[in-house]
Amino acid sequence: MATGERDNEAVRAASETIVEETELGYQVFNAPDEPVLDQHDTDRIPRFDVTQEMLTEGGDDPTNWLMFGNNYEAHRHTTADVITKDNVDRLELEYEMEVGANSSMEGSPIIVPGDPPVMYQANGPSHVKAIDAREGEILWAYTYPAPEDAVLCCDDNNRGVAVWKDKVYMTSLDSGVQALDRYTGEEVWYVSTADYKEGYSATWAPIIYDGILFTGSAGGEYGVRGFHCAIDAETGEELWRLETCPEEEYVGDSIKQSGGTNWMTPTLDTERELLYFNVGNPSPDFNGTVRPGPNRNTCSTLCVDPRSGEILWAHQESAHDIWDYDSANMRMLIRDVEIDHLDYRGDIVYNAGKTSWTYTMDPDSGDLLIRGEPLTQQINFMRLVPHVEEEREYVMLPGLLGGVDWQPASYCPETGLCYHKVLNTPHSVKWQNEEYRPGEKFWGGVVDVEPDEEDIPEEYNGHISCIAAVDPTTGRVKWRDWIDSDRYLWGGTMSTATGLLFAGTQNGDLIAYDGETGDRLWEFDLSDKAIAGDPVSWYDPETEKQYVAIQIGGSGFVGRGPRGDRLAVFSLKK
């Protein structure tokens, strides 16, 4: 166990914060009234700016992991090549930490290179710390005072931070963005992007490009209207804001409860200077008759000019969605691919959806080039939900968590494959107009995440989840590893230049796959808790080791927990 975490005031403040499910959703209790910053050996943090050049080229540099997806294209791929298929069985646990909250551990730590490399690790509720990534020691820790009247549909997630110049940026549960001094943890500025009392919140890692921070919106389950906005990373000034759902695409006041939030990290095309991002479901979730029309641009990929916020195209995966099939999976930009059967040569935008389909799109038009074969079974799929009065149990698959939900995928240029964590989980849904049920987070209907056995269709294969490899140029599933559990498979994947794929499972194992074949080459039993975190990796030239870090712990209701508070770092010496 690394030292320093137990007597850190900010860690203790986060630890003492209680997040509980109430009739309104998840709520935070016993949070500190004021921000808590605890500094230790902050001089250890190398003083230099994280430049735009570092961010742009960071994905090719094995010594860092500078943003949520490691590059703007969101490949979650490391060029570090010490760990190979031949030696991965020698990977060892370097250190572990108690990070400071019994939280959903859904994030990706950020690694700024240097001597030593510095890890910026975040988790709920709105807690971030700087860690000597070599020694596993906390250098500073900061806990934001999350308000107790914030309501959260799906736990107290924080999926990571952004870094730029001398600052680190964290979204906060009250729908804010907090800029901190990267070297000291001291507050530089804070902005609120929306009123959390209306149900807005923020849980994702933002990205920064050319001094502009891009951040979205969460809270669709509370009927808020989704937006995305650009903020001056130096000053916190808002530069533009777009509402994802245009007023002219809705009937009357239904726009005011449009939903269409944007609750995962965007992807950026630096050559075209275009943002591609995910848009969530319309609101209310299951009763579409009160919001007629396709409900553009919900459940969509949105392509936006990052300078102006102008929407250039939208590609919708579930028109007039009534199954909570929001499309949160972070988009990938993959360059210079060849799609033989279309005679297409060029870049593609790619993602998987809750529908269980993968989508390969033209980055200029949004036209669908390929819709991949389903990653899961599709049973009672895309049908009108029976009215509650009909008393029909409607069990659908994919359930309301997908397919592929937010779980960040990875791409490996060496194999040409994309890797997804997938849920093959049936849920039952009914409309509900007649009564209000306190505590129901999914509005306009009744959801049962554990349907009666006799209501589950016979065709269901019984496998709750899998990890799957997909060729984005054909949509074919190259391999699939079914993973059974009574929990959901949460968290992301990471590919390596040596053709490995790393992924944690809901059963507490960290697995290294042969990315080409899907063979399990190495497994490590980390915990009896779920792993909802996303692996990251970096190479430290000083120690000549490649490291792999992952956060351990599940995610409350949505991931069927249990939560956790650990960070594990593995290493292998060259």
Add this chain to the structure above:
Amino acid sequence: MVTRFMVGSYKPQITARDREQLAVELGADTSVTDSTLTLTELRDTVGAETDPAFASMGKAIRADLRGQLDADRIQAGLSGLEAQLARASEVRAVGIPERFGPGDAGVQKLYRELIDPVWGTYDHLVDVGFFESLSDNLPAFTPEHIDRTARGLVTADLLTAGLVDCGFDERERTALMMDVVNNDTRLSRWVPTQDIPEGVEFDVDYVPPLYHRAIGGGLLWIKSLDRHLVQKRILLTEDILDDAFWRAKAILGGADSFLRAVNDVAADGSELTDEQLIAGVSGGAAIAIVNQEELMREAYWITEEKRAPSKAR
């Protein structure tokens, strides 16, 4: 009931059994009906009945909106819609709109041209509170209301004959009538805003009036079709294109009936009885509801079973 289609044609297929069922549902004198019964013949056997409830509703709506409607604007929208409907088959002939540039802006307007003339009238109706007036004066889509609406539609010559002028043949008009008659359960899900209890899962203040949702929703589905078809080209089959076209045309048929009734209110009762007025707005809205849901199911929710085969697998 889902209307069936002839392969390779956008026309809805109506069987003898469908016609017989329609006659029964409308309470026609089945002793004089046969399997080739036309809507016109059906009208003669159903006979016009006086419906005091419908008449009362019609009077109330006229009273509510007297002097508030811009007759010229409504007539212009109606005329424009009818002109577009008359040339609608050209849209099906093109099939998938062309892409001439990047992004959403680079998509040819085909379906959007069909609905272009309606927007001005639609906005006007929103502005004067026409949809609210309908909600205030009309009941939910109960089986009884649907039954009365269907009878009113079939006996209102102006409404059924009007669709002939717009290019709807006998089979198509029968299909629209069946959409009204056979979907009372589905229509009942579109509850009026005032019937949604306080404290339900969504904010009732943000739910537009039922008739606003019916007509506005139908227009939005058609508005989205150009980009949808272009973007999803690889998934499309001729059957999907047929379905999309017919459902769009059917929605506009519903809108046409609706606007004819509205036009009559604006003109202060020139041609329709008060009962026929209610049949026009309710029937038009019902047709728009049923067909926008079918458009969604048939042309937007493109499952594996329905999609064009992938050339990659």
